[in-house]
Amino acid sequence: MQSVRPKKHLGQHFLADPNIARNIVAALQLPNEVKEVLEIGPGMGVLTQYLLQNPAYQTSVVEIDTESVAYLKAHYPALGNRIYATDFLRQNLDAMFPGQPLAIIGNFPYNISSQIFFQVLANRQQVREVVGMIQKEVAQRLAEPPGSKTYGILSVLLQAYYKIEYLFTVPPHVFVPPPKVESAVVRLTRNETERLDCDEKLFFRVVKQAFQTRRKTLRNALKPFGLPAEATTDPIFEKRAEQLGVADFVALTQRIAQHNSGLSAQLPDLSPDDIAE
Structure with missing residues (x-):
């Protein structure tokens, strides 16, 4: 051949x-x-x-x-x-x-x-x-x-x-x-990050949800996570997904986890289709 x-x-x-x-x-x-x-x-x-x-x-x-x-x-x-x-x-x-x-x-x-x-x-x-x-x-x-x-x-x-x-x-x-x-x-x-300082499964889902409606502010894009209004007063929620770095998304994930105990266990695992853009 x-x-x-x-x-x-x-x-x-x-x-x-x-x-x-x-x-x-x-x-x-x-x-x-x-x-x-x-x-x-x-x-x-x-x-x-x-x-x-x-x-x-x-x-x-x-x-x-x-x-x-x-x-x-x-x-x-x-x-x-x-x-x-x-x-x-x-x-x-x-x-x-x-x-x-x-x-x-x-x-x-x-x-x-x-x-x-x-x-x-x-x-x-x-x-x-x-x-x-x-x-x-x-x-x-x-x-x-x-x-x-x-x-x-x-x-x-x-x-x-x-x-x-x-x-x-x-x-x-x-x-x-x-x-x-x-x-x-x-x-x-x-890099040296063995694990992120947050629930990694939830982190993946937060990133996915934030970019799914990337033209919306995070306050609107992250509504499916059910954050109460008082939890979204931070200026970061006025930003859009593309303005956030990894550390910002880690902080967001921590905040969502604080207000939604056990949420991660209810979420399906991320799939290749979920990261397609």
Whole structure:
């Protein structure tokens, strides 16, 4: 097998520029405790080949496309049994890498990039670093500080646990087939926050609710949480969601919890659809 046919339904756009591939792999910083590197959607292995050149990495790949899996087995025998022919979004990372801190890398399909980051959030105690190529617009949103129109749910949730860096932009012509938009590479590095100083499940829901009607002030946007009027006199309730940083949302969550004891237990867990913007 000489090549793999890109499949539109899988959102495949194969990177064809080796220099950019090297730069993406070089962006991995890997904290000292991290040896396991998981590549998502390697396709024909343009990143994989450079990952395998570094003996410090224990490289594994997860690929849903059976044609790509066959190609990887034929061209990268060094991977051995570390090719997972499955859907990353359905995997239990702790079962794949029991007790092991992990770095994730990949040219992420545009159509599932938010779901991938949701998986990262769900496994934030294990995933210590992420280097991903995604749609430029999404990359900007992740790294954006408060106050921007593109700052949103995923920005807050990821920034609560990760330092996020926008590294560089990638033009369409270096892909096969070329996408209709620009791409960008971001790096997420786990920060020192093991747990937020609030009910984390409720925090996720407060952030979601605040941005669901982002044009409203928080006094109106957060009405579903049933705060009494006297609890919303603070000037923060005159602001809109996009004006608040992580610490502000933590404080809001604490206040809501004070007035709604046991609320968190009544809320459903956040899903990937809840963070779609």
